[in-house]
Amino acid sequence: xxxxxxxxxxxxxxxxxxxxxxxxxxxxxxxxxxxxxxxxxxxxxxxxxxxxxxxxxxxxxxxxxxxxxxxxxxxxxxxxxxxxxxxxxxxxxxxxxxxxxxxxxxxxxxxxxxxxxxxxxxxxxxxxxxxxxxxxxxxxxxxxxxxxxxxxxxxxxxxxxxxxxxxxxxxxxxxxxxxxxxxxxxxxxxxxxxxxxxxxxxxxx
Numbered sequence: 768x769x770x771x772x773x774x775x776x777x778x779x780x781x782x783x784x785x786x787x788x789x790x791x792x793x794x795x796x797x798x799x800x801x802x803x804x805x806x807x808x809x810x811x812x813x814x815x816x817x818x819x820x821x822x823x824x825x826x827x828x829x830x831x832x833x834x835x836x837x838x839x840x841x842x843x844x845x846x847x848x849x850x851x852x853x854x855x856x857x858x859x860x861x862x863x864x865x866x867x868x869x870x871x872x873x874x875x876x877x878x879x880x881x882x883x884x885x886x887x888x889x890x891x892x893x894x895x896x897x898x899x900x901x902x903x904x905x906x907x908x909x910x911x912x913x914x915x916x917x918x919x920x921x922x923x924x925x926x927x928x929x930x931x932x933x934x935x936x937x938x939x940x941x942x943x944x945x946x947x948x949x950x951x952x953x954x955x956x957x958x959x960x961x962x963x964x965x966x967x968x969x970x971x972x
Contacts, residue, residue: 821847892944
């Protein structure tokens with residue numbers, strides 16, 4: 768992955784880096800094939816379509832009077848910094864990405880243990896049953912019960928088998944969870960959907 772994206776000027780030093788869902792220091796970015804493709808699609812879109820379009824808009828706006836009072840120019844420069852910051856973030860994520868296919872054949876001894884990509888059904892101490900799927904930090908989708916592998920729940924379930932009882936340590940206290948089922952199936956991840964004409968849309972809001 769290219770490392771060509773550096774901060775454009777000193778003004779960018781005030782722009783925070785994208786720190787969503789930080790990974791443990793030195794760890795790989797475990798991710799499903801679908802999630803990996805989504806990050807790559809977003810990177811290519813920003814690099815080849817969104818950034819060139821915004822750059823062209825900024826160049827046009829720069830020709831229209833005093834830049835300090837030119838809203839189009841100021842907004843365009845801000846948007847360009849946001850794109851570059853996101854590209855740097857995606858570059859870092861993709862550089863350490865390790866795609867793991869949950870549906871791929873696995874060693875018999877590990878097939879019934881909880882690891883990355885597992886879909887796990889467990890019962891809480893009150894008897895309620897829940898099913899979650901363990902995915903990458905950039906794939907979290909709570910509406911689909913997809914949680915990251917670094918979450919407290921996923922860490923508590925790691926290496927457990929059906930029939931095991933694990934301890935979930937949360938701010939509210941310690942809770943016992945009974946593992947009911949562990950399986951590995953294909954995980955569907957929402958594809959990247961580009962927002963067309965971002966620059967033009969945002970200016971009207």
